[in-house]
Amino acid sequence: MNLVQAVTSTVGASQLSLQNTTNQHLADVKKTLGTLQDGMATESKSVMKAIEELGSKTSSLEKAVTxxxxxxxxxxxxxxxEFALQNISIVAKDFIIKYAQDNGQPSSGYHSYRYSSRSENAETLFRDxxxxxxxxxxYYITNYYSVVPSGSYDEGRFKSTINQEWCKxxxxxxxxxxHSLLxxxxxxxTDNGGRIIISYE
Incomplete structure (x- = not known):
C-alpha cells in the first residue's frame, strides 16, 4: 500500500511538474507572441508613417512642378x-479694317440703313x-469686317444684317x-449672346 501511495505521489508530482512546465512554456510563447505583435505593430506604424510622409512629399512635389x-x-x-506689342506695325500696315456701326432700326424708305461703315485704325485695334x-x-470683334472687293455695292451700309462673309x-x-506676331x-x-470674341487661348 505504501508503494502504491509512493508511486501515485511520484506520478502526481511528475504531472504537476509537467503541467507547471507546460504552463510556463505557454506563458513564454504568449509573451513572445505579444512582443512580436507589438514589434510588428510598431513596424507597421513606422511603415505607414513613412508612406504618408512619402505621399505628402509627392503631393508637394507635384504642386511645385505644376x-x-x-x-x-x-x-x-x-x-x-511684349514682342507682338513692339512689332504691331509690321502686320498692321496693310490691314484695312471696317466696323459696322449699329444705328438702330432705320426709318422707312429705300435708302434707309441700320448699319453704317466706320474705318478703324489697325494698329490701335491690334494693341487693344x-x-x-x-x-x-x-476681346470682342463683333461687327468688324475687312474691306470688300472693289465693285461691291456700298461696302459699309447694311439695311438689316451684316455680311457675315466679310466678317469671316x-x-x-x-x-x-x-499668329505671325505671337x-x-x-x-x-462666340458667347451666349452671339458676340464674337478673340482670345489668346
Missing part, C-alpha cells in the same frame, strides 16, 4: 505679347487686343496676322 509649369507658361506668354490678352481677357474674312486675316494661334469663339 506651379513652376504655370509660371513658365505665363512668362512665355508675356514674352510673346494684345493688351486684353495680357490681362487674360478676350476679317476674322481669318486677324488670326493669321496675330507664334501662337489665337482662338475665336
Amino acid at each position: 506651379e513652376e509649369a504655370k509660371a513658365v507658361c505665363e512668362a512665355d506668354k508675356m514674352r510673346r505679347l 487686343i494684345l493688351l486684353a490678352f495680357r490681362r487674360n481677357l478676350g 474674312a476679317f476674322q481669318d486675316k486677324l488670326v493669321l496676322k496675330l 507664334g501662337k494661334k489665337p482662338v475665336i469663339t
Whole structure:
C-alpha cells in the first residue's frame, strides 16, 4: 500500500511538474507572441508613417512642378505679347479694317440703313487686343469686317444684317496676322449672346 501511495505521489508530482512546465512554456510563447505583435505593430506604424510622409512629399512635389509649369507658361506668354506689342506695325500696315456701326432700326424708305461703315485704325485695334490678352481677357470683334472687293455695292451700309462673309474674312486675316506676331494661334469663339470674341487661348 505504501508503494502504491509512493508511486501515485511520484506520478502526481511528475504531472504537476509537467503541467507547471507546460504552463510556463505557454506563458513564454504568449509573451513572445505579444512582443512580436507589438514589434510588428510598431513596424507597421513606422511603415505607414513613412508612406504618408512619402505621399505628402509627392503631393508637394507635384504642386511645385505644376506651379513652376504655370509660371513658365505665363512668362512665355508675356514674352510673346511684349514682342507682338513692339512689332504691331509690321502686320498692321496693310490691314484695312471696317466696323459696322449699329444705328438702330432705320426709318422707312429705300435708302434707309441700320448699319453704317466706320474705318478703324489697325494698329490701335491690334494693341487693344494684345493688351486684353495680357490681362487674360478676350476681346470682342463683333461687327468688324475687312474691306470688300472693289465693285461691291456700298461696302459699309447694311439695311438689316451684316455680311457675315466679310466678317469671316476679317476674322481669318486677324488670326493669321496675330499668329505671325505671337507664334501662337489665337482662338475665336462666340458667347451666349452671339458676340464674337478673340482670345489668346
